[in-house]
Amino acid sequence: MNAPTEMNHLMTVDSTPELALARFAAGLQIGDIPEPVLRRAEDLLLDWIGSTLAGKGARPVETLTRFVSAMGPAQGSSEILINRTGSSPLMAAMANAAASHFAEQDDVHNGSVFHPAAVVFPVALAIAQAQSSSGAELLAAAVAGYEIGIRVGEFLGRSHYKIFHTTGTAGAVAAAVTAGRLLSLTPEQMSNAIGSAGTQASGLWEFLRDAADSKQLHTAHAAGAGLTAAYLAKDGFTGARRILTGVQGMAAGMSRDADADRLTDRLGTRWTLAETSFKFHASCRHTHPAADALQQIVLRHKLAAEDVRAVTAQVHQAAIDVLGPVTDPQTVHQSKFSMGTVLGLVAVHGRAGLAEFDGHYKDAAVVAFHDKVRMVLDDEVDGAYPIRWIGKVVVDTHDGRTLAGRVDEPKGDPGNTLDRGELEEKAIRLALYRDGATEAEMRRVIAWVWSLASAERVGMLLDRESA
Amino acid sequence: MNAPTEMNHLMTVDSTPELALARFAAGLQIGDIPEPVLRRAEDLLLDWIGSTLAGKGARPVETLTRFVSAMGPAQGSSEILINRTGSSPLMAAMANAAASHFAEQDDVHNGSVFHPAAVVFPVALAIAQAQSSSGAELLAAAVAGYEIGIRVGEFLGRSHYKIFHTTGTAGAVAAAVTAGRLLSLTPEQMSNAIGSAGTQASGLWEFLRDAADSKQLHTAHAAGAGLTAAYLAKDGFTGARRILTGVQGMAAGMSRDADADRLTDRLGTRWTLAETSFKFHASCRHTHPAADALQQIVLRHKLAAEDVRAVTAQVHQAAIDVLGPVTDPQTVHQSKFSMGTVLGLVAVHGRAGLAEFDGHYKDAAVVAFHDKVRMVLDDEVDGAYPIRWIGKVVVDTHDGRTLAGRVDEPKGDPGNTLDRGELEEKAIRLALYRDGATEAEMRRVIAWVWSLASAERVGMLLDRESA
Numbered sequence A, B: 001m002n003a004p005t006e007m008n009h010l011m012t013v014d015s016t017p018e019l020a021l022a023r024f025a026a027g028l029q030i031g032d033i034p035e036p037v038l039r040r041a042e043d044l045l046l047d048w049i050g051s052t053l054a055g056k057g058a059r060p061v062e063t064l065t066r067f068v069s070a071m072g073p074a075q076g077s078s079e080i081l082i083n084r085t086g087s088s089p090l091m092a093a094m095a096n097a098a099a100s101h102f103a104e105q106d107d108v109h110n111g112s113v114f115h116p117a118a119v120v121f122p123v124a125l126a127i128a129q130a131q132s133s134s135g136a137e138l139l140a141a142a143v144a145g146y147e148i149g150i151r152v153g154e155f156l157g158r159s160h161y162k163i164f165h166t167t168g169t170a171g172a173v174a175a176a177v178t179a180g181r182l183l184s185l186t187p188e189q190m191s192n193a194i195g196s197a198g199t200q201a202s203g204l205w206e207f208l209r210d211a212a213d214s215k216q217l218h219t220a221h222a223a224g225a226g227l228t229a230a231y232l233a234k235d236g237f238t239g240a241r242r243i244l245t246g247v248q249g250m251a252a253g254m255s256r257d258a259d260a261d262r263l264t265d266r267l268g269t270r271w272t273l274a275e276t277s278f279k280f281h282a283s284c285r286h287t288h289p290a291a292d293a294l295q296q297i298v299l300r301h302k303l304a305a306e307d308v309r310a311v312t313a314q315v316h317q318a319a320i321d322v323l324g325p326v327t328d329p330q331t332v333h334q335s336k337f338s339m340g341t342v343l344g345l346v347a348v349h350g351r352a353g354l355a356e357f358d359g360h361y362k363d364a365a366v367v368a369f370h371d372k373v374r375m376v377l378d379d380e381v382d383g384a385y386p387i388r389w390i391g392k393v394v395v396d397t398h399d400g401r402t403l404a405g406r407v408d409e410p411k412g413d414p415g416n417t418l419d420r421g422e423l424e425e426k427a428i429r430l431a432l433y434r435d436g437a438t439e440a441e442m443r444r445v446i447a448w449v450w451s452l453a454s455a456e457r458v459g460m461l462l463d464r465e466s467a
Helices: A017-027 A035-053 A059-071 A089-100 A117-130 A135-163 A166-182 A187-198 A205-210 A214-234 A250-254 A260-264 A285-300 A317-323 A339-349 A354-360 A364-370 A379-384 A420-433 A439-450 B017-027 B035-053 B059-071 B089-100 B117-130 B135-163 B166-182 B187-198 B205-210 B214-234 B250-254 B260-264 B285-301 B317-323 B339-349 B354-360 B364-370 B379-384 B420-433 B439-450
Strands: A078-080 A085-087 A308-315 A373-377 A391-397 A402-407 B078-080 B085-087 B308-315 B373-377 B391-397 B402-407
Touching: A017 A135, A017 A166, A017 A187, A017 A260, A035 A089, A035 A117, A035 A135, A035 A420, A035 A439, A059 A078, A059 A085, A059 A089, A059 A214, A059 B089, A059 B214, A078 A089, A078 A117, A085 A089, A089 A117, A089 A214, A089 B059, A117 A135, A117 A166, A117 A214, A135 A166, A135 A250, A135 A260, A135 A317, A166 A187, A166 A214, A187 A214, A187 B205, A187 B214, A205 A214, A205 A317, A205 B187, A214 B059, A214 B187, A214 B214, A250 B250, A285 A308, A285 A317, A285 A339, A285 A391, A285 A402, A308 A317, A308 A339, A308 A379, A317 A373, A339 A354, A339 A364, A339 A373, A354 A420, A379 A391, A420 A439, B017 B135, B017 B166, B017 B187, B017 B260, B035 B089, B035 B117, B035 B135, B035 B420, B035 B439, B059 B078, B059 B085, B059 B089, B059 B214, B078 B089, B078 B117, B085 B089, B089 B117, B089 B214, B117 B135, B117 B166, B117 B214, B135 B166, B135 B250, B135 B260, B135 B317, B166 B187, B166 B214, B187 B214, B205 B214, B205 B317, B285 B308, B285 B317, B285 B339, B285 B391, B285 B402, B308 B317, B308 B339, B308 B379, B317 B373, B339 B354, B339 B364, B339 B373, B354 B420, B379 B391, B420 B439
Parallel strands: A308 A373, B308 B373
Antiparallel strands: A078 A085, A308 A391, A391 A402, B078 B085, B308 B391, B391 B402
């Protein structure tokens, strides 16, 4: 019987981008990775540990952790960071992935609008601990996960991100690659792992409208699905070879502007991990450019919040898609997706950090400022996105001034990044935020991360005795 | 700041189809379910047990079972049927879901093209065993899962099924509802469970092109994701309220012809569970109408396979979408998606059962027949689909005859169903197929199923001593 040519399963698989990604990820050695990229990977790991500890005590995170603990083994060598218990790699990865994406302090890659750390490092740590991998193996696996996950996010494009949480979807593939590299998958097995991950990829933005808890579920799911895909592949389980680009694959089902060239763009020479940004404000990244631009105006003109009559944040379309539904934030978490609240905290308190959100998101002054803020689509900002996240705001004051603020690179972006001192300070602040760890413990963790590349084996991060 | 009206989170949630489904599922009592529907639910449960045991020894099923066993607790009261070990509800549900969807003998609902048993019963059994629920509770939960899952499948429509495996996507919601009913969720919690399930929904057809193992992963994933969603909801975890119909929900992301009216169509009076078909041939359901029509011609005209010059199977579009890519089946499993192989087995061996596939799918006579078969889109068949699965074939013989065969309802459909004797025989045959259970064990299982509605508590199904 006849079938379209492109459906012929005898197609040479060597020609697919999926196999190119699988070969790259399976073969990546620490010696292939430039020093600055490795150092940035360590930076990102430390930033992730802080973000994870900051999830301690958060209701959705604790709920998900209780669930995986109940469904998993009572002990194991993979560490659930928020409560210092051991479990299987699957369960620990899911719990840590949920925790690390709660405080909105984990990293982001601008071009793909993807938060790699929250799905890559939970898997890397859990498996490295389970099999006593070396620090170099953990880092190489994490770099592989970043490189493939970010490219998958870029490939899926803006139409995908309008509906889907790319960190959930591309994240499943990133998690599979990370796990697969630590499990020493062959290229063929890695291709199968990517196939099995992609067919489980999911995560919808609909929850934003209700301030529901799904964001943490998305990272837990992506980490779990990807880890599952890799372990299955190691044991011979097969997956679709063209799960990204095939006629019934991810792009066919979940994107209208997928660009296959992005998948293998300068693979091995362009290191997308180094393009990743650290979060400075404790809110959705889409609010950061405008927050920095407003902060600039407030400082430059010594404005008080009550001096302001109206603020126009000139944004890219995705900011409107993600933040637009949040018109009247009812929870701390939802308020992190409210442009009005974020700008209100900056105007009233000078910054939008974890403590400002917790203590002040519903203060009358902040709410009053919230109501002065509107978002408009800006052609320049939208055209530069997602490669560059330009921040532009126009402030109208009660005394009749119109003030324009602009940042070309928000704080934390590669060209305006955090140095190791700032990263250490941020990680400690996050660890202390909900008593995830003491400063002394974090100093030991920091020393461990900075020497990870030469560590013979990955053990427990936190001292269980002191928990 | 302004946002479109439909994005206003203060919308009255009582008006959503999602909440109507949640209320129905949370409130469903066994006394609400008509007797014939309950009896059919028992039929479906027995059919599922047989299908699950037939998955024993299958490589992908055993691989997935090894994985969940390694990641889960070493014991528990939820039973993995293929190896008679106990685990947590999550792990047992995933293993049994994978097993039950392997032999292609599990049920199907025509209108939604959804295989409910493979995602509903694994969850129902695992949780009922874990908490010693009554048989009536298990059955009510399963009926709730069928009713919601089938309607979600119908809602997502044909455009969804072209790319997505509805059993994976709608299946996650069905699993969540089943689990939620056994966990006695409130309507609000049930709504959250549906939200958390929908945002994890996934499953792409791309694997068919490579004869990859994803089908079993899809059912395992759906069962696991849905069960997770329900346990999380019980513990306060929230989900999107409009995950099906919202502007960034499942239909927005994964369908172009979603019809929200289908979600609540005669809820509580139309029992979609009773519309479900039992599989007769051991192949993809899309091959069954044509297989029955060919069998009719072969018997009526006493044709031998070598008498046939050409066969034209007149099919609906979805059959072409799913079966079309399989042009040269290389594995038993792939051959179950080959119209040519299925018709070849019917022509050469009189039936396309498990044993025929295993022993003969690559026989020269079957392959020769395979090459005589083509599929063409038929307007009448396509117009009736998916409500009715009409089978039409035209056979051209070497002696110049042109013979037309037609069935209006394939064997196993509600109007041409299997009686309890036939179901018992099928279940025993499936159990014996790979030594999943002995005939004596299956006789005890059959008696247990037929009296389940009055069972005080659900315990182990199979005798562990005799394993």
